[in-house]
Amino acid sequence: MHVALVQSPARTEASDDAEQRGRRALEEAAGTxxxxxxxxxxxxxxxxxxxxxxxxxxxVLDLAEPVPGPTTEAMAEKAAELGLVVVFNLMERDGDQTFDTSPVIDADGTLLGRTRMMHITAYEHFHEQGYYAPGDTGAPVYDTAVGRLGVAICYDRHYPEYLRALALQEAEIVAVPQAGTVGEWPDGMYEAELRVAALQHGFFTALANRAGQEGDMRFVGRSFVTDPLGRVVAQAEAEEPTVLCTSVDLARCSEAPARQLFLQHRRPNQYKRGAVAPDHAE
Known part of the structure; x- marks a missing residue:
């Protein structure tokens, strides 16, 4: 199976050609x-x-669109034409709320569902609590034409319990739509975090990042794929728009230490706050 990460250029202004840009990017990815x-x-x-x-x-409501809606429908039509499973991200409007949402589209154009970012941050340049309501879709895993797929949208990747929830549903690959900047975290931390998650859970991760300058933000790019042993198997260059394509074998998930050992030997009944082992109880 081949995964393409679309390392999109930063956008300084909204425009009306989002659907066209999405279609062109899918055509380029299909070409790889x-x-x-x-x-x-x-x-x-x-x-x-x-x-x-x-x-x-x-x-903020005027910046968002429903799902399904114009962009989702355009992407679904193109996904069906090209036979692609697609994970993208937009600001979703649902009534009087907005969410950071990733629709998941199967290779026949079916909208399998949507994952809403669960954890909403607020710090310099990331004023997200003023834009998004906390996600209410949980941590779904989708049966797609390529395998079992979960989504961890940007900030959600920091939460081991969220990634563990995907693993316990036997996710084989976790897509990570991200907007990460130069110097936001110590160098190499984006990769290190998901390398550990992949090793601990026995899945592939596929992080697609923005690239280039947008106002006073400089997006780092460096999109990458990790395998179930926690190794980076492909990575894009920093800060330059590109489409990175690499081959992965999802069958390797079943052979990973996490699936053979770690997840089998969990003791969740002992992980509750304040739990005391019987031989240490007074």
Whole structure:
């Protein structure tokens, strides 16, 4: 199976050609032989949370669209035409709330579902609590044409319990739409974090990042894929838009130490806060 990571360029302004950009990116990915295509966070729009919501003239609701909606439908049509499983990301409008959402589209164009980012941060350049409600979709794993796929949207990758929930549902690959900047974390931390997660859980990870300058943010790029042993098997260059394609064998998940050992030997009844082993109880 071939995975393509679309390392999209930063967007300085919103435009009306998001659907066209998505279609072109899928065509380029299909040209590399891809079966699964993963896009970064806010795949076709500016990174809106760069500014506090209070500084925007437009309402946050006006920046969002429903799922299904125009972009989802355009991507689904193209996915079916090209036979691709697609994970992308947008700001979703649902009633009077907005979510950071990744629709998951199967190779026949079926919208299998949507994952909403569960954990919402707030710090310099990432004013996300003014834009998104906390996700309410849980941690779904989808049966796709390429295998069992989970999604961890950007900030959610920091939470081991979220990634563990995907592993316990036998996810074989976890797509990570990200908007990560230069110097945001110590050098190499993006890779280190998911390398450990992959080793501990026995799945592949596929992180697609934005690239380049957007206002006062500089997105680092360096999209990558890790295997179930925690090794980086492919990585894009820093800060340059590109499509990275690599081959992965999901059958290797069943042979990983996490599937052979770690997950089998868990003792969740002992992990509760304040739990005391019987031989140490007073």
């Amino acid at each position: 032989g891809a079966d699964l295509v993963v896009f970064p966070e806010l795949s076709f729009t500016p990174f809106y949370p760069r500014l506090p919501a209070s500084e925007r003239a437009a309402s």
